Amino acid sequence: MKINGNDVTLDAEPRTLLVNFIRENAGLTGTHWGCDTSNCGTCVVLIDGKPVKSCTQLAAMAGGHEVTTVEGLATADGLDSVQEGFIQCHGLQCGFCTPGMMLTARALLNKNPDPTEEVIREAISGQICRCTGYATIVRSIQWAASKDRETAVSLEGANA
Amino acid sequence: MQVPAPLEYERATSVDHAIALMERLGDEARIVAGGHSLIPMMKLRLANPEYIIDINDLREELGHITITDSEVRIGALATHQELLESKELAAVLPIFADAEKVIADPVVRNRGTLGGSLCQADPSEDLSAVCDALGAQCVIRNSSGERVIEMHDFHQGPYETAVADGEMLTEVRIPRRPNSSSAYHKVERRAGDWAVASAGAAIQLADDGTILDGRVGLCAVGPNLTNVQPISDALRGQVPSEELYARVGEIAAANANPATDTRGTAAYKTHLAKELTIRSLRKAVARAQGQNV
Numbered sequence: 001m002k003i004n005g006n007d008v009t010l011d012a013e014p015r016t017l018l019v020n021f022i023r024e025n026a027g028l029t030g031t032h033w034g035c036d037t038s039n040c041g042t043c044v045v046l047i048d049g050k051p052v053k054s055c056t057q058l059a060a061m062a063g064g065h066e067v068t069t070v071e072g073l074a075t076a077d078g079l080d081s082v083q084e085g086f087i088q089c090h091g092l093q094c095g096f097c098t099p100g101m102m103l104t105a106r107a108l109l110n111k112n113p114d115p116t117e118e119v120i121r122e123a124i125s126g127q128i129c130r131c132t133g134y135a136t137i138v139r140s141i142q143w144a145a146s147k148d149r150e151t152a153v154s155l156e157g158a159n160a
Numbered sequence: 161m162q163v164p165a166p167l168e169y170e171r172a173t174s175v176d177h178a179i180a181l182m183e184r185l186g187d188e189a190r191i192v193a194g195g196h197s198l199i200p201m202m203k204l205r206l207a208n209p210e211y212i213i214d215i216n217d218l219r220e221e222l223g224h225i226t227i228t229d230s231e232v233r234i235g236a237l238a239t240h241q242e243l244l245e246s247k248e249l250a251a252v253l254p255i256f257a258d259a260e261k262v263i264a265d266p267v268v269r270n271r272g273t274l275g276g277s278l279c280q281a282d283p284s285e286d287l288s289a290v291c292d293a294l295g296a297q298c299v300i301r302n303s304s305g306e307r308v309i310e311m312h313d314f315h316q317g318p319y320e321t322a323v324a325d326g327e328m329l330t331e332v333r334i335p336r337r338p339n340s341s342s343a344y345h346k347v348e349r350r351a352g353d354w355a356v357a358s359a360g361a362a363i364q365l366a367d368d369g370t371i372l373d374g375r376v377g378l379c380a381v382g383p384n385l386t387n388v389q390p391i392s393d394a395l396r397g398q399v400p401s402e403e404l405y406a407r408v409g410e411i412a413a414a415n416a417n418p419a420t421d422t423r424g425t426a427a428y429k430t431h432l433a434k435e436l437t438i439r440s441l442r443k444a445v446a447r448a449q450g451q452n453v
């Protein structure tokens with residue numbers, strides 16, 4: 001499979017769960033492993049751009065697909081706007097839920113650059129945060145959305 | 161950490177290939193679609209398949225939502241999210257969007273499929289109630305061909321379906337009827353949870369405004385109680401009214417046989433069976449009358 005754009009080919013038992021493959025075989029421990037029962041969403045990664053709970057997939061099922069983990073959000077140009085938003089608006093306290101929250105947020109903004117608060121809350125409704133009470137997470141995602149829109153406008157300006 | 165028991169994994173390259181693999185491997189083989197029911201069961205060792213046959217590459221054969229003048233055909237691999245987002249589907253069968261909004265959470269909906277939901281045959285599973293209310297037909301394929309069975313023959317008990325070893329569900333077909341509509345209501349403890357109880361209704365009106373045909377599917381109020389025949393009998397030929405819905409709600413309650421568990425008491429769930437039947441009938445009729453509700 002591709003993880004964060006890199007080809008990753010490693011032997012693993014067919015019963016290996018994707019979350020374990022990412023953490024233990026590929027050594028990317030940014031993806032957290034929490035409830036282990038498909039409920040908390042801290043293990044969310046993107047598969048072909050869509051958020052998926054990686055504790056509820058076999059690694060083999062992701063073979064040949066593009067997986068994005070939290071380590072893949074930042075680029076050589078700097079942090080992703082969602083990561084910046086979480087810094088600016090205190091979107092995390094302990095940070096346990098954060099990788100999953102940020103990936104779901106990125107997928108949402110790629111699909112819908114201007115989501116309402118209600119849409120944001122629905123998008124993260126399968127993920128649990130025990131610290132923030134969600135308000136700051138929502139604000140962080142809104143911050144990232146407006147940053148993305150500004151960037152889009154200035155890019156358009158530059159191309160005009 | 162929960163890990164499934166050792167297994168062999170193979171990807172099917174076509175429906176025929178999947179069926180050939182199942183025939184060869186027998187009852188030790190299981191199909192994985194979204195994996196969102198099967199993998200949790202494997203982690204708990206409630207399911208210990210020796211072979212896993214991944215059908216996710218068969219989207220071309222099994223991922224469709226096709227709407228013709230006479231019917232709707234949905235492939236077994238259509239995901240909850242696709243059923244939720246299809247505007248064409250919502251226009252003809254609004255019950256799907258009603259239900260999908262409240263099935264699991266958005267991340268689970270990206271993977272869970274129609275076929276996996278029906279084949280899991282969990283008594284708390286919402287799409288079975290939806291398909292039953294709609295009078296859907298299930299297309300089951302094996303190496304000698306296809307057979308089509310009615311939804312009410314599909315479920316044979318909790319977690320048991322008419323799909324035998326060496327067979328798979330490929331498609332669900334729903335007839336389109338004039339002057340008809342549908343609706344779904346669910347009560348859940350919190351966002352993303354399974355139903356405390358839910359009910360779906362599909363209604364077809366005659367030209368004079370009476371009910372030509374009506375069905376209600378219930379979920380989570382008894383083992384495989386997805387379609388209640390006495391309700392259809394009580395609705396047929398009647399003029400839609402609040403009194404009728406109340407009477408039919410009582411029939412739903414009388415047929416419900418829920419268990420008390422952490423989601424609620426049997427009495428509460430029975431009450432919900434009644435109330436949610438009334439609400440979904442009211443909405444389905446209003447929609448069939450052309451109201452935008």
Ligand SMILES: Cc1cc2nc3c(=O)[nH]c(=O)nc-3n(C[C@H](O)[C@H](O)[C@H](O)COP(=O)(O)OP(=O)(O)OC[C@H]3O[C@@H](n4cnc5c(N)ncnc54)[C@H](O)[C@@H]3O)c2cc1C
Nearest residue numbers: 191193194195196197198264272273275276277279286329
């Ligand atoms: C946190 C969470 C919350 C949920 N909440 C709800 C809810 O509120 N309401 C609800 O209805 N569901 C809920 N679900 C279940 C969810 O809808 C599952 O996606 C669904 O039950 C199974 O679909 P799947 O594609 O993941 O099936 P899988 O897990 O892949 O398969 C389930 C079973 O069906 C068999 N199977 C799959 N496809 C076929 C086929 N084409 N032919 C023959 N056999 C097949 C498999 O072998 C397996 O035995 C929830 C799940 C989770 C994890």
Ligand code: FES
Nearest residue numbers: 034035036041055
């Ligand atoms: S660890 Fe996957 S959902 Fe909690």
Ligand code: FES
Nearest residue numbers: 093094129130131
């Ligand atoms: S920041 Fe601690 S769980 Fe969300």
